[in-house]
Amino acid sequence: QLRPFFYLLLSLVSCCRDDGEEPTITSEYAESQIHELIKRMRERTNHYKEKLSDTDISSAETSPTTCNFQLPSLRKRLQSLMIPHTIDAYTDPHYVFWLFLITLSFNWNCWFIPLRCVFPFQTSNNLFYWMVMDYTCDAIYLLDMFVFQPRLQFIKGGDIIVNRKQTRKNYWESAKFRLDAASVIPFDLLYAVIGFQPVLRINRVLKYRTFFEFNDRLEAILDKAYIYRVVRTTGYLLFILHINACIYYWASTYEGLGTTKWVYDGSGNMYLRCYYFAVRTLITIGGLAEPQTLFEILFQLLNYFSGVFVFSSLIGQMRDVIGAATAGQSYYRASIDKTISYMNTNKIPKVVQNRVRSWYEYTWASQGMLDESVIMEEMPTKMQLAIAIDVNLSIVNNVDLFKGCDSQMIHDLLLRLKSIVYLPGDFVCKKGEIGREMYIIKQGAVQVLGGPDDQTVLVTLKAGAVFGEISLLSVGGGNRRTANVVAQGFANLFILDKKNLSEILVHYPDSKKLLMKKARYVLNFEI
Numbered sequence: 001q002l003r004p005f006f007y008l009l010l011s012l013v014s015c016c017r018d019d020g021e022e023p024t025i026t027s028e029y030a031e032s033q034i035h036e037l038i039k040r041m042r043e044r045t046n047h048y049k050e051k052l053s054d055t056d057i058s059s060a061e062t063s064p065t066t067c068n069f070q071l072p073s074l075r076k077r078l079q080s081l082m083i084p085h086t087i088d089a090y091t092d093p094h095y096v097f098w099l100f101l102i103t104l105s106f107n108w109n110c111w112f113i114p115l116r117c118v119f120p121f122q123t124s125n126n127l128f129y130w131m132v133m134d135y136t137c138d139a140i141y142l143l144d145m146f147v148f149q150p151r152l153q154f155i156k157g158g159d160i161i162v163n164r165k166q167t168r169k170n171y172w173e174s175a176k177f178r179l180d181a182a183s184v185i186p187f188d189l190l191y192a193v194i195g196f197q198p199v200l201r202i203n204r205v206l207k208y209r210t211f212f213e214f215n216d217r218l219e220a221i222l223d224k225a226y227i228y229r230v231v232r233t234t235g236y237l238l239f240i241l242h243i244n245a246c247i248y249y250w251a252s253t254y255e256g257l258g259t260t261k262w263v264y265d266g267s268g269n270m271y272l273r274c275y276y277f278a279v280r281t282l283i284t285i286g287g288l289a290e291p292q293t294l295f296e297i298l299f300q301l302l303n304y305f306s307g308v309f310v311f312s313s314l315i316g317q318m319r320d321v322i323g324a325a326t327a328g329q330s331y332y333r334a335s336i337d338k339t340i341s342y343m344n345t346n347k348i349p350k351v352v353q354n355r356v357r358s359w360y361e362y363t364w365a366s367q368g369m370l371d372e373s374v375i376m377e378e379m380p381t382k383m384q385l386a387i388a389i390d391v392n393l394s395i396v397n398n399v400d401l402f403k404g405c406d407s408q409m410i411h412d413l414l415l416r417l418k419s420i421v422y423l424p425g426d427f428v429c430k431k432g433e434i435g436r437e438m439y440i441i442k443q444g445a446v447q448v449l450g451g452p453d454d455q456t457v458l459v460t461l462k463a464g465a466v467f468g469e470i471s472l473l474s475v476g477g478g479n480r481r482t483a484n485v486v487a488q489g490f491a492n493l494f495i496l497d498k499k500n501l502s503e504i505l506v507h508y509p510d511s512k513k514l515l516m517k518k519a520r521y522v523l524n525f526e527i
Contacts, residue, residue: 086162087151089217095148096221099214102144105137106211109204114243116198118250119271127196134201138184141207145180176209183207226325233321237314244278244303245271251299261289262296282307336360355423362490363421366443381415388414392494395442398464401518405511409504416500422446422487429468429481437497438468444491449484460488469519 087095116122122130150168154161161167171177183206190200215232219225252264252274264273280288281303291297323330336357343353392414396402402410419442422428428439428446431454439446441463448467450458461467467485505512 083147083151085151085164086153086167087148089152089213090220093221096214096217098144098148099210099217101140102207102210103214105140106205106207108133108137109201109207110239111242113198113201113204114246115271118246118253122196122198134188137204141180141184141204144210145177145184149177149180179206179209224325226321229321229325230318233314233318236317237311240310240314241275241278241282244282244306245274248277248281249274251295255293255295260292260296262291262300283311284308332360332364359421359423362423366421366490366492384415385411388417392417392442395464395494396440399440399466401466401469401515404514406508409508409511412504412507413496413501416504417494417496420493420495422491422493424487424489426487426491428485428487428491428493431481431484433481435468435470435481435498437495438466438501439485440494440496441465442492442494444493445488446491446493447486447488449486454484458483461485469515 084092089095116130149171151164152167152171154167154170161170183204185203187200187203191197194200215228218228222228249264249270255263257263258265264270264277267273277288279285281300284304284307291300339356339360340353343356389411393410396410396414396417402413417440422444429435429437441461443463445460445462446465446467447460448458450456468481470482505515
């Protein structure tokens with residue numbers, strides 16, 4: 001165990017003579033370290049001598065410490081599982097999941113109550129399983145009514161009300177509470193009088209408001225909500241066909257199964273056969289047997305009229321959903337088509353036309369839009385600032401020019417920045433022209449050209465770099481550009497014009513002095 005100490009001792013003694021003379025230590029620090037090691041070695045030796053004579057003495061090595069992992073207390077774990085005192089219906093993801101459970105219960109009632117009313121699927125052998133599912137759905141309804149809905153926050157006079165008594169009162173006085181209460185009236189108690197008739201549970205479909213609330217909340221959190229809208233519209237169509245299949249089977253039993261060619265004859269899978277009839281009727285495919293009786297004629301006429309109305313409505317809704325999903329792409333295609341038509345009309349050279357197409361394609365691919373300011377202008381200033389901080393603040397904070405400036409000035413500057421894309425080889429600015437903007441590189445790179453022929457690459461500026469500030473701040477007696485700047489590849493830049501910067505710096509004199517000082521330093525450094 002003493003071997004490491006000797007190795008260290010030998011490494012510290014750097015200058016020893018082997019000619020028989022006494023070794024001399026040329027470093028005072030090394031000498032002090034050697035004395036300290038010798039002292040520790042003597043103490044260790046004395047300790048082990050004492051240990052040999054007395055075995056009760058513990059080792060000089062420190063005992064390893066044990067790590068005590070404390071599990072969270074039972075109280076804290078229970079608190080994490082408890083329902084919040086009040087619930088924000090717009091931001092709480094757990095509430096969306098709860099709405100999903102209620103939606104499943106609602107759909108169970110909507111789909112299976114009509115099915116069990118007309119088709120002989122509910123029998124004495126499987127009645128227990130039907131009742132288990134029914135009363136599980138009822139329990140979810142009751143939990144929502146007495147636990148979740150009274151806790152929902154609401155807005156009154158612009159204030160978010162989180163007081164439990166007020167949220168409870170708001171729910172109990174709402175039309176939603178009356179519908180929820182009507183949906184859980186236990187008409188099932190009449191089972192004891194008239195038998196197990198599923199029609200007694202028809203009031204469960206009055207929970208429809210929660211179903212539409214779930215749709216709104218889910219669309220708000222999905223990245224591609226139009227996919228869910230398409231699925232939901234398809235579900236509406238399938239449900240309407242399901243109801244029509246149930247009505248057709250009821251009409252067949254009313255007329256008598258197999259009594260005419262029009263009614264269901266009782267062969268094959270009863271539900272699929274009736275559903276097939278509903279599809280061909282509502283979508284007006286045709287090819288069905290002609291109705292024979294007055295009842296059948298009236299039923300079929302009503303089916304045809306309903307089918308035309310329902311199917312056209314759903315097709316229109318599907319068109320709106322898909323149109324909304326592709327609105328941005330349609331705008332992009334319309335914009336580029338108009339531009340190409342304009343260039344062809346004015347006989348613009350193909351080289352220029354190809355560069356314009358490249359700009360459209362890259363801008364759309366990188367941003368998902370042609371002009372970000374169009375969306376930002378529709379929002380209030382606070383919302384614009386919140387989005388600008390999340391998207392662009394990290395880029396601006398890395399700019400050396402703005403380090404040390406007032407944070408509020410940076411926020412004002414974010415609202416004035418405008419994004420623009422340059423193609424490879426585009427001149428961002430030219431030497432000698434009047435400087436009206438400064439540039440911050442958001443993505444890509446630009447090259448600063450100079451030399452006798454203004455073709456030599458002096459420096460390559462990448463993301464986070466700033467240029468054009470010298471002319472913009474009028475440092476050095478003028479606002480002329482001092483060099484050519486060319487986009488090396490596709491370059492996405494932020495532009496801040498002189499007017500906007502002047503309007504900002506009026507309110508921040510200290511930041512203005514700091515910017516002028518940094519600009520002069522850069523100018524002197526270049527000189």
